[in-house]
Amino acid sequence: MGVEIRVEGLKKSFGRQVIWEDVSFTIPAGEISALLGPSGTGKSVFLKNLVGLLRPDRGHVFVGGGDVPRLRENELYDMRRKFGVLFQDGALFGSMNIYDNIAFPLREHTRKSESEIRRIVLEKMEMVGLTGAEAKLPGEISGGMKKRAGLARALVLDPEIILADEPDSGLDPVRTAYLNQLFVDLNTEMGATFLIVTHDIGTARVLPDNLGLLFRRGLVMFGPREMILSSTHPAVNQFFNARRQGPIGMAEEKDQAEVASEGAIPKAMPAPIPPQLMPSDGRLRPSMRRPGEWLREHQTKPPPGSFIDDQGRNWMTDWDSLVHARERPQ
Numbered sequence: 346m347g348v349e350i351r352v353e354g355l356k357k358s359f360g361r362q363v364i365w366e367d368v369s370f371t372i373p374a375g376e377i378s379a380l381l382g383p384s385g386t387g388k389s390v391f392l393k394n395l396v397g398l399l400r401p402d403r404g405h406v407f408v409g410g411g412d413v414p415r416l417r418e419n420e421l422y423d424m425r426r427k428f429g430v431l432f433q434d435g436a437l438f439g440s441m442n443i444y445d446n447i448a449f450p451l452r453e454h455t456r457k458s459e460s461e462i463r464r465i466v467l468e469k470m471e472m473v474g475l476t477g478a479e480a481k482l483p484g485e486i487s488g489g490m491k492k493r494a495g496l497a498r499a500l501v502l503d504p505e506i507i508l509a510d511e512p513d514s515g516l517d518p519v520r521t522a523y524l525n526q527l528f529v530d531l532n533t534e535m536g537a538t539f540l541i542v543t544h545d546i547g548t549a550r551v552l553p554d555n556l557g558l559l560f561r562r563g564l565v566m567f568g569p570r571e572m573i574l575s576s577t578h579p580a581v582n583q584f585f586n587a588r589r590q591g592p593i594g595m596a597e598e599k600d601q602a603e604v605a606s607e608g609a610i611p612k613a614m615p616a617p618i619p620p621q622l623m624p625s626d627g628r629l630r631p632s633m634r635r636p637g638e639w640l641r642e643h644q645t646k647p648p649p650g651s652f653i654d655d656q657g658r659n660w661m662t663d664w665d666s667l668v669h670a671r672e673r674p675q
């Protein structure tokens with residue numbers, strides 16, 4: 346089962362360059378959260394701070410009773426077992442075949458027998474659709490396969506938290522759709538807490554339960570998907586609707602003159618909120634809320650056309666009939 350990550354007052358700088366400061370929020374247990382932001386706002390640096398690969402200047406990262414930046418080396422080693430991390434390029438060892446790459450954490454962190462390791466590795470390879478690729482070297486497989494191999498390796502220790510840094514970068518839209526489905530299915534199956542860094546707005550709109558935006562050296566907003574996708578906050582609205590007009594510029598932040606030259610930015614209506622991606626086994630997502638619930642509680646109207654799927658079904662009004670007979674995972 347997943348655990349929550351509570352971040353309090355986190356600040357990170359490199360020399361005089363402040364990457365972000367005063368970052369405080371809670372990543373809910375067992376839910377899928379996604380972190381977005383313009384290039385260079387420190388999303389990868391943030392993930393590395395969560396697992397203790399980088400230390401913040403100040404602040405806390407509470408995970409299961411421990412505060413990651415304050416752990417001693419041996420405690421950090423144990424803490425890292427809770428995490429499965431999928432790095433941007435899969436971070437596979439080039440000289441090891443796919444099987445050995447995936448087996449690596451088991452050989453490093455456990456005393457399991459080779460036959461037990463084999464069972465686990467083959468099971469995870471099947472989960473990510475890599476059966477048959479055991480003997481291949483990373484240089485002999487496609488980018489998408491490398492990502493899936495990295496994901497299989499992140500899964501072998503049955504982590505409570507999965508961090509994925511741009512798992513969809515460089516993937517074609519169909520493979521991205523498969524990978525997103527895999528994340529939903531894994532979350533349903535394992536109940537782990539997911540934090541995914543992505544640039545893909547399509548992914549951000551359908552995959553997570555919660556969304557966050559890093560910009561201007563801080564966390565602008567983090568919260569339920571419906572809150573973020575209906576927000577009229579200038580940066581949030583601009584980013585999640587992929588618009589040019591707004592405070593985010595080509596070089597991250599527009600200067601005052603550039604913002605002034607755009608004149609008053611028309612208050613653009615956020616795009617319709619799509620229904621969430623559902624598990625492929627027909628169950629409900631573990632932490633799925635009724636579509637429109639957050640909006641109703643906060644007396645916010647959904648953007649027109651929201652919650653209608655590509656079969657024309659309306660997940661807000663027809664929820665009871667659509668989820669009839671679906672179960673939540675135990």
Ligand SMILES: Nc1ncnc2c1ncn2[C@@H]1O[C@H](COP(=O)(O)OP(=O)(O)OP(=O)(O)O)[C@@H](O)[C@H]1O
Pocket residue numbers: 359364382383384385386387388389390391
């Ligand atoms: N080890 C390091 N030493 C010094 N500066 C670093 C280090 N790691 C990252 N940075 C700097 O921190 C900033 C944020 O980098 P990071 O890779 O986290 O951004 P990002 O938001 O993930 O970007 P992208 O979306 O392009 O992947 C960059 O300016 C980068 O140069």
